[in-house]
Amino acid sequence: MFEFKIDKTDPSGARNGRFHTPHGIIHTPVFAPVGTLATVKAMRPVDLRDLGASLVLSNTYHLYLRPGDDLIRDLGGLHQFMGWDSPILTDSGGFQVFSLSNSRKIDQDGVTFKSHLDGSFHRFTPEKSIAIQQNLGADIIMAFDECPPPNDRAYVEESLTRTHPWLERCVAAKTRDDQALFGIVQGGIFPDLREQSARFMIDLDLPGYAIGGLAVGEEKAEMYAILDTLHPILPANKPRYLMGVGAPDDLVNGVLRGIDIFDCVMPTRIARHNSAFILGGRINLRNAKFQRDPKPIDNSCTCYTCTNFSRAYLRHLVKANEILAHILLSTHNLHFLINLMAQMREAISNGRLSQFAATFLAHYDK
């Protein structure tokens, strides 16, 4: 279980892999749609499968608060609850405790925080996070970590004195052997701290390594520099997961730096704000210039939305606040990222990833 087979490695170090899980094989590099509350917003599981999604992420913090991880366990676990029998990854709740809770108190043992829903107080420890994730039953689970402000060196250093022991406690607390526990490398924007964190985790010989605390306010160049630092350090034979990153240019730059797994709410979130990915960047379908535009979002796109509907129709749906706007734009945006990953896997297998990346990035306008 959890074997990671590498089929092809590109000169850049990017690789095509197969990660074996109890719910099937994940072909990497892969983009995982995010189903925060046990649903990828506006998408049915069958639609995700049709899009080629092989891995879905869901959030421990959110599911713990509602409907409750015990309820999901009693209903057969997260796969059965949400009707998704392919691989699932859950995060540890660490990131949300720090980003969503408006009141929290951190100590060496764990975090006490206030629910963003009703203000009630809760406490997460490494043991609690693992217990919740075992109730949920995802294939890939995450260590409980602290996600510090990335530019504050003193704070980041101190934070690692919590995140590292918490990882050891997560490893000790885990009892299910059908779940792979990944450690989360932290260290902010500081290459030496990132290396220190990575080496600590590598010594534990985990089935995979995540890179956390990026895409939280630092510059893209700083993110790529950290990936460049970690690329030669992280073991080549284990999957690497860049958490919360999903902008198209970041996916390309991540794969070039050896990343195998990505997740991000962006494709479904920008869909709810009426935006659609195109090769050149994004368009917003609310724009008046699309009022009578008979073209699809993207002429070359093969998704359901682009093969059936005009920009004029999508603009009409957006203006009328129709749910179908969310459905069709989410479908297109997820297809865009999932298809981009498929194109990169193809480019890697043909030894042409650098050319593909150069062409893509030359056209992409952040």
Add this chain to the structure above:
Amino acid sequence: MFEFKIDKTDPSGARNGRFHTPHGIIHTPVFAPVGTLATVKAMRPVDLRDLGASLVLSNTYHLYLRPGDDLIRDLGGLHQFMGWDSPILTDSGGFQVFSLSNSRKIDQDGVTFKSHLDGSFHRFTPEKSIAIQQNLGADIIMAFDECPPPNDRAYVEESLTRTHPWLERCVAAKTRDDQALFGIVQGGIFPDLREQSARFMIDLDLPGYAIGGLAVGEEKAEMYAILDTLHPILPANKPRYLMGVGAPDDLVNGVLRGIDIFDCVMPTRIARHNSAFILGGRINLRNAKFQRDPKPIDNSCTCYTCTNFSRAYLRHLVKANEILAHILLSTHNLHFLINLMAQMREAISNGRLSQFAATFLAHYDK
């Protein structure tokens, strides 16, 4: 074009028919989902097709106001605009002018009304309604009529002096031969006025006859009495459409009284209020008693929702305001009505409609 072939007539007078349109054959009796703004709320066209929908209704009043019937014409007509290449029916705008506009002035020539969207003034006449419906390009279009308060005899009588000449003007104004124009029998709850209205329209030898002005506040018994009145009067060889009616018991009682076509927003509207049809009536998925219920909405239902998801999951989606709740409940409710019609067609072909109806209605709790 617009041939109506009757394959089987039940002793009750209910019949299995095939109505030929430029976009395909409608097997009757049929329930038409409503796509008010050129979308059946929360449903993709491919999903409607998978459910077995063969006819979709859309609203002239709404599409005239936004995005505009000229825009839809310029984009290839309503079928192409909304990606639905099966039959479409548009109403005339008459009902919405009277039910949605908060300010209107009726004269013998037409109606001036205030948009419910922005308060701007507009004028519908029979000629204008037909012009809009010709721009939209539905297969079945409706005469412009007045929908009067059903219990006010004096008003209903006077109203027929408008609705009947308006029908003649609609017939005269219509120029497209790929659209079938139905007249709308009015007359409130008064059998003699209904008969008078029906006989006026039958003399025009139209391709189909609608029954309007029901399900607007009268008792169900009064509705069924009107249907009983019209059943022997309306020509057996033309399709009959009961407008805006879609409660399961009304579908059964309508078919028993010779109705061929129904439409109603109910299945998608109650879905957005978290309700689902079951054989016994309805359940509301927000109810706390479903919190840990592992059963589907309906054990015997074969829809996507019931074959994949528990009531507990649906309740979770409802509580979290997830779009997927609307999608899954709309899917189930539309399946329920479309499947009910299929069961009635089957019962008619087996000569067992009365037994089917008696069993269904005995279990159904309004």
